[in-house]
Amino acid sequence: MATDTANGWVDEFRRLTDGDDELDAHGKYYSCSFLLDMEEREFLIRMHAGKVEEIIPDPEPLEHYQFAIRASGDTWRKFSQETPPPMFHGIWAASFQEDMRLEGDLLPLMQNLRCLTRQLELLRVTGAPV
Numbered sequence: 001m002a003t004d005t006a007n008g009w010v011d012e013f014r015r016l017t018d019g020d021d022e023l024d025a026h027g028k029y030y031s032c033s034f035l036l037d038m039e040e041r042e043f044l045i046r047m048h049a050g051k052v053e054e055i056i057p058d059p060e061p062l063e064h065y066q067f068a069i070r071a072s073g074d075t076w077r078k079f080s081q082e083t084p085p086p087m088f089h090g091i092w093a094a095s096f097q098e099d100m101r102l103e104g105d106l107l108p109l110m111q112n113l114r115c116l117t118r119q120l121e122l123l124r125v126t127g128a129p130v
Contacts, residue, residue, distance in 0.1 A: 005129070006041065006057045006058075006129055007057070009126055009127075009129035010043070010055045010057060010129075012126050013052075013055065013122065013123075013126050013129075014052045014055060016122045016125055016126060017051070017052050017119055017122060018051050018052055020118065020119075020122065022118050023050050023115055023118055023119065024050060026050070026114055026115055026118075027047075027049065027050020027051070027115050028049060028050060029049070029050075029111075029112075030047050030049065030050040030112050030115040030116075031047055031048045031049055031112075032046075032047055032066050032067075032108040032109075032111075032112055033045065033046040033047070033064065033065040033066050034065050034066060034067050034068065034069065034104075034108075034109070034116075035059070035065045035067075035068040035069070035070075036068075036069055036076075037068055037069065037070035037071070038071065038072075038073050038076045038128060038129065038130040039070075039071070039072045039073045039076075039130070040073045040130045041057065041058060041073075041129055041130050042057070042058055042059060043055055043056070043057055043058075043059075043129065044056040044059040044063050044065055046065075047112075047115075047119075050115065057129075065104070066104055066105045066108045066109075067102065067103065067104035067105055067106055067108060067109045068101075068102075068103045068104050069091060069100065069101075069102060069120075070100070070101045070102075070103060071094060071098065071099050071100035071101070072099050073128070073130040075088065075094060075098050075099055075100055076123075076128040076130055077127075077128045077130065079094060079100075079120075079123065079128065080123035080124055080126070080127050080128040081124065082124050084124070090117065091117070091120065
């Protein structure tokens with residue numbers, strides 16, 4: 001993905017996240033940093049009080065994040081379809097049956113699971129940036 005395309009995705013994902021009614025209602029304490037590793041690209045997302053603080057495409061190796069969600073580009077493309085195929089509808093299904101992995105400090109992931117799940121559902125609007 002070209003840098004211009006990645007920047008367009010970042011802007012759209014930020015706009016959808018910050019304007020989402022469900023995240024607005026439930027996100028008061030949604031503050032964490034996580035890496036979406038899509039094999040071909042990575043995106044470091046920093047959230048604060050339910051709003052995107054920063055999205056860094058292809059962060060440097062020493063950039064801090066609390067947890068990572070890693071999967072192949074193919075898995076992310078299927079996950080982000082408007083109607084995903086079976087076993088690509090959520091991070092648990094994809095991690096049990098497909099190649100998705102959850103790594104790092106999973107406590108903030110679990111503490112923010114509903115908001116994170118909703119935010120990842122927005123990929124079905126923006127598409128996967130790979």
